[in-house]
Amino acid sequence: MPLFNSILTWVMRKRIHQMELFMKYPHEVQKEIWTRLLHAAKDTEFGKKYDFKSIKTYEQYKEIVPVQAYESLYPYIERRMKGEQKLLWSSDIKWFAKSSGTTNARSKFIPVSPEALEDCHFKGGKDLISIYVNNNPDTQMFTGKGLAIGGSHQVNEFDPKMDSHYGDVSAVIMQNLPIWAQFIRTPSLDVALMDKWEEKIQKMAESTANENVTNISGVPTWTIPLIQRIKEMKGTDNILDVWPNLEVFFHGAVAFGPYRSLFNQLIPSDQMNYVETYTASEGFFGIQDQSDSDELLLMLDYGIFYEFIPYDEIQKEHPKTIGLSEVKIGEIYAMVITTNAGLWRYSIGDTIKFTSTDPYRIKIAGRTKHFINAFGEELVVENAETAITHACEMTGAVIENFTAAPIHFTDKTSGGHEWVIEFQKCPDSLERFAIILDEKLREVNSDYDAKRHKDIALKMPTLHSAKPGTFYEWMKRRGKLGGQNKVPRLANDRQYIDDILELVNSQ
Structure with a gap:
C-alpha cells in the first residue's frame, strides 16, 4: 500500500499544472467552453428554438436566451424522463440527479449527461x-x-x-x-x-x-x-x-x-x-485550494459557463446578468450556469461573493430563497452562520443545527427574528449567546444594524434551545433524512419554524 500511495499521489499532483492554466487565462477558458457548449447543442430542440447557430457573441446570447428557472426547463426534462432525447443536450442522458427541493416542496430532476x-x-x-x-x-x-x-x-x-x-x-x-x-x-x-x-x-x-x-x-x-x-x-x-x-x-x-x-x-x-x-446536483463548482483560507477556487474548466446576477436584480422577473470579467470583490451575486448537461442560463438558486479575481475565488453566501428580509434587513445565510459560529466560540457552545425566521409586527410590538438552535453543548448563558449573536449580526450586516437601532423595526432575537435530536426527528417526519437534504437555515416566512416549534413545545 505505501507504493500504491506514492504512485497515486504522484499521478494526482500532475493535474495542478492544468489548473494553473485556467487560473492564468480564466476568460479565454470560459469563452472556449461557451463556444463548445453552443456548438454541441445547436441541433437539439432547445438549440433550434433559440437558433444557437446564429449566436456569435455573449451579448447576443444574453439577448436571445432568457435566464431559466427550473420550471421553464422542466417540460424538456419531463419529456426526456419519458424517453425522448436530443431536447436540451446532444448526447443521450440516462441519469438524473434528484434534488431534495430545498427552495420549494417539489423534487427537481437535474439531467446528468455522460459529459x-x-x-x-x-x-x-x-x-x-x-x-x-x-x-x-x-x-x-x-x-x-x-x-x-x-x-x-x-x-x-x-x-x-x-x-x-x-x-x-x-x-x-x-x-x-x-x-x-x-x-x-x-x-x-x-x-x-x-x-x-x-x-x-x-x-x-x-x-x-x-x-x-x-x-x-x-x-x-x-x-x-x-x-x-x-x-x-x-x-x-x-x-x-x-x-x-x-x-x-x-x-x-x-x-x-x-x-x-x-x-x-x-x-x-x-x-x-x-x-x-x-x-x-447541477455540477461541481468550487474547491478550497488553500489550507489557511476557507475561500473556494472557482473551477473554470468543467464544461460550465458562468454568469452572475447582481444582488439587487435577483428578485426581478427578467434579471440582468454580468460575465466573469465584470464581477467585483465583496458583492453578492446569484449564480447562473450553462452546462454540458443542457442547463441553459440556469439560475441554480445559490448566492456567492467573490473574495479574489486573480484567481477567481468565492464564498457561498446562501440561497436566493433562503434569507430573511421581512423588514429590509437583507439577512443572508452567510451572515447567520458567521454570527452563530462567533457566539458559539464566545460562550463555549457546540451546536448540531439551527434555523431562523421573522417575527412579524403586531399593533403592540416590533418585529424580530426567532431562532431555534439545537445545542450539543449548551452555552454558558442563553441570554449572553443571544446578545453576542445579535451584536455579530449588527457588525456583519449594516441593514440589520440599522433596523435594530433602538428596537424601532427589529427587537432582540428570540432564541429557543431545542433538545438533541430535534432537527433529526423533524427531517425524518418530512422524509428528508440523509443524502443531500439540508435543514433550511433561514426562511422569509414561518413555514419551517412553526413546524419545528410545535415539535420543540411537545418535548
Whole structure:
C-alpha cells in the first residue's frame, strides 16, 4: 500500500499544472467552453428554438436566451424522463440527479449527461484530491480507504424503456465511478446506496468500523450520526481509536463553521484536515485550494459557463446578468450556469461573493430563497452562520443545527427574528449567546444594524434551545433524512419554524 500511495499521489499532483492554466487565462477558458457548449447543442430542440447557430457573441446570447428557472426547463426534462432525447443536450442522458427541493416542496430532476459525469463531477473529485495531495505531500490517505456518505438511486419509472435512473447526485456519482475509484472507497455499493437512512447508518457503521479509513467525504450533518454510532458500537469517546489513520474530511452542502467545534470533539486531533467543496446536483463548482483560507477556487474548466446576477436584480422577473470579467470583490451575486448537461442560463438558486479575481475565488453566501428580509434587513445565510459560529466560540457552545425566521409586527410590538438552535453543548448563558449573536449580526450586516437601532423595526432575537435530536426527528417526519437534504437555515416566512416549534413545545 505505501507504493500504491506514492504512485497515486504522484499521478494526482500532475493535474495542478492544468489548473494553473485556467487560473492564468480564466476568460479565454470560459469563452472556449461557451463556444463548445453552443456548438454541441445547436441541433437539439432547445438549440433550434433559440437558433444557437446564429449566436456569435455573449451579448447576443444574453439577448436571445432568457435566464431559466427550473420550471421553464422542466417540460424538456419531463419529456426526456419519458424517453425522448436530443431536447436540451446532444448526447443521450440516462441519469438524473434528484434534488431534495430545498427552495420549494417539489423534487427537481437535474439531467446528468455522460459529459457532466466525466468532465465535471469526476474531474472535480480528482481535482479535490490533487489539490489536497499538493498541499499535503506527505499524505498517507491512499494507504487506506475513503468513506463516502451519500444517498440512493432508483430506476426511472417514467421511462417506458426503463433504461434511465434518478437519485441523489452522490449516488449517481458513486454508481458510475471507475473501477480504480471503487477499489479505494468504502462501504460496498450495496450498503452505500441503501435508501432507508436509519438502517443504512447501522450497516455503514458495521461495515466500516474495522476498515482502515483515512478520509471521509460527505455532508457534515449526516456524517455526525455515523461517527456517533460507530463510537457507541466500539465503546470509545474518540473515533481515532477506530480509525487511527484518519487525516481528512472532504465536506460540502452546508457551511462548516458552525460544526467545526463539534468535529474537533468528534475527531480530537490537531493533525486532522478539513477541505470544503462546492457541489450541487447541477455540477461541481468550487474547491478550497488553500489550507489557511476557507475561500473556494472557482473551477473554470468543467464544461460550465458562468454568469452572475447582481444582488439587487435577483428578485426581478427578467434579471440582468454580468460575465466573469465584470464581477467585483465583496458583492453578492446569484449564480447562473450553462452546462454540458443542457442547463441553459440556469439560475441554480445559490448566492456567492467573490473574495479574489486573480484567481477567481468565492464564498457561498446562501440561497436566493433562503434569507430573511421581512423588514429590509437583507439577512443572508452567510451572515447567520458567521454570527452563530462567533457566539458559539464566545460562550463555549457546540451546536448540531439551527434555523431562523421573522417575527412579524403586531399593533403592540416590533418585529424580530426567532431562532431555534439545537445545542450539543449548551452555552454558558442563553441570554449572553443571544446578545453576542445579535451584536455579530449588527457588525456583519449594516441593514440589520440599522433596523435594530433602538428596537424601532427589529427587537432582540428570540432564541429557543431545542433538545438533541430535534432537527433529526423533524427531517425524518418530512422524509428528508440523509443524502443531500439540508435543514433550511433561514426562511422569509414561518413555514419551517412553526413546524419545528410545535415539535420543540411537545418535548
